[in-house]
Amino acid sequence: MFLLSNKRINYLLLTLLILILQINFPSIIFFDNYKINLNLILVYFTFLALINGSYKLILYAFLYGLIQDMVITIDQLGLLSFITSLTVFLLLSIRNYDTLWSLKMKYSSIFLIYLFHFLFYYFILYNDFFIIIFLISFFQAFFSFAIFFLMATFFIKINNNV
Amino acid sequence: MDFFRKFNFNKNISSLILTSFLSIIIFFSNESSSSEKIKGFVIDIYSVLSKPKVLYQDILSIKVENEFLSKKNVQLSLLNSKLINYQIENKRLRDMLEFKNESFKHLSLLPAKVVNSNLSPSIESVIINVGSKDGIINNLSVIDYNGYLVGKIIDVGKKNSKVQLISDNNYSVSIKVGENISIGQFKPTYGNLGVLEGIIKTSSISTDDIVYTSGISAIYPSDISVAKIINNNKNKNKLFQDVAVKILTNVNHLYYVFVIQ
Numbered sequence A: 001m002f003l004l005s006n007k008r009i010n011y012l013l014l015t016l017l018i019l020i021l022q023i024n025f026p027s028i029i030f031f032d033n034y035k036i037n038l039n040l041i042l043v044y045f046t047f048l049a050l051i052n053g054s055y056k057l058i059l060y061a062f063l064y065g066l067i068q069d070m071v072i073t074i075d076q077l078g079l080l081s082f083i084t085s086l087t088v089f090l091l092l093s094i095r096n097y098d099t100l101w102s103l104k105m106k107y108s109s110i111f112l113i114y115l116f117h118f119l120f121y122y123f124i125l126y127n128d129f130f131i132i133i134f135l136i137s138f139f140q141a142f143f144s145f146a147i148f149f150l151m152a153t154f155f156i157k158i159n160n161n162v
Numbered sequence B: 001m002d003f004f005r006k007f008n009f010n011k012n013i014s015s016l017i018l019t020s021f022l023s024i025i026i027f028f029s030n031e032s033s034s035s036e037k038i039k040g041f042v043i044d045i046y047s048v049l050s051k052p053k054v055l056y057q058d059i060l061s062i063k064v065e066n067e068f069l070s071k072k073n074v075q076l077s078l079l080n081s082k083l084i085n086y087q088i089e090n091k092r093l094r095d096m097l098e099f100k101n102e103s104f105k106h107l108s109l110l111p112a113k114v115v116n117s118n119l120s121p122s123i124e125s126v127i128i129n130v131g132s133k134d135g136i137i138n139n140l141s142v143i144d145y146n147g148y149l150v151g152k153i154i155d156v157g158k159k160n161s162k163v164q165l166i167s168d169n170n171y172s173v174s175i176k177v178g179e180n181i182s183i184g185q186f187k188p189t190y191g192n193l194g195v196l197e198g199i200i201k202t203s204s205i206s207t208d209d210i211v212y213t214s215g216i217s218a219i220y221p222s223d224i225s226v227a228k229i230i231n232n233n234k235n236k237n238k239l240f241q242d243v244a245v246k247i248l249t250n251v252n253h254l255y256y257v258f259v260i261q
Helices: A002-024 A042-049 A056-072 A081-099 A103-125 A130-154 B004-008 B013-029 B033-049 B051-097
Strands: A026-032 A035-036 B108-117 B124-130 B143-144 B149-156 B162-165 B175-178 B182-188 B193-197 B210-213 B223-232 B242-247 B256-261
Touching: A002 A042, A002 B051, A026 B033, A026 B051, A026 B175, A035 A130, A042 A056, A042 A081, A042 A103, A042 A130, A056 B013, A081 A103, A081 B013, A103 A130, B033 B149, B033 B162, B051 B124, B162 B242, B175 B242, B182 B242, B193 B223
Parallel strands: none
Antiparallel strands: A026 A035, B108 B124, B108 B256, B124 B162, B143 B149, B143 B256, B149 B162, B175 B182, B175 B210, B182 B193, B193 B242, B210 B223, B223 B242
């Protein structure tokens, strides 16, 4: 029981640390004033989904999305929370294919989920041409995936059960 | 028992359905007073968490800002002397025309720092570090240091507020433009572009004309610069002109703004 609560406290502290890092991390100017930022929280959720795989992650993702909704959006309160929980649901679904998919297949799925997430995300946040939204989403997904890939390669090994 | 086994098996799907349902409820209770209070509270907490970023941005930008402000100071001094001359000239002309003295209310400006929203880069809103403690209420207009319209206050926390930016696609403002002061409506379209609606064909407007707030609405004082005309067409089949404009303020580089009280 003591160990369990210790683990929870560690998770809570780590989440808070990543949230503070996410908020305070500088944005990268992409082109013509368009900015992208490294989505550390999404990468963190990906690791938790692949390692832990608890359904509770969907609820935590919902809460994080709700915070984003309240800070960023104007009239679309609830949309970012929906997208974030949907994205985490999709990430959790990868575990269903743990013994079927190779590591490459899992990585491809993660990248596509990221791309889907950011496309949906920027359609809500930006009122711009589709090509611009697509480019921003693509590079945002690419950078987020790059962080995930580096972390997965050097620090937290993802199981390849095939 | 079977139900519970199925429920356990589909925990992920159940959680997704639950969160989707909650999202829909939240989506439709956007305007409720409790939601406004929670938003204000979250904005206050967010700005506390983002203090390190504000601090290092201040340190990084202080030299550039100082140079810019020095230049601006010189420009404003020159402009001020010019305006003093204009004032004298204006007074003389008014006296000549026997104008009655009008009571002119000076606008009160409250400076505020933008707490950059790094949860995601957004062109919908920014958070500023003044709130209800500073006398901020909803629907106050916000301008940048050039005097260009930035947006209006939509959510107020104790120490922080959220500003709906001029580039948000739900935004619109009543404007005036041209020599014969045509009244219309500004609406943003893509990026930093927008359109003017309701500009009649007879009004003489041209490229590079500045669009100002009309002062008709209760929210915005008149004569705040909003946008610059980049293109206008008179279509025979339409009642009004098609006017494309470029937003003057740079919504992606807002560091300091002023709230008009």
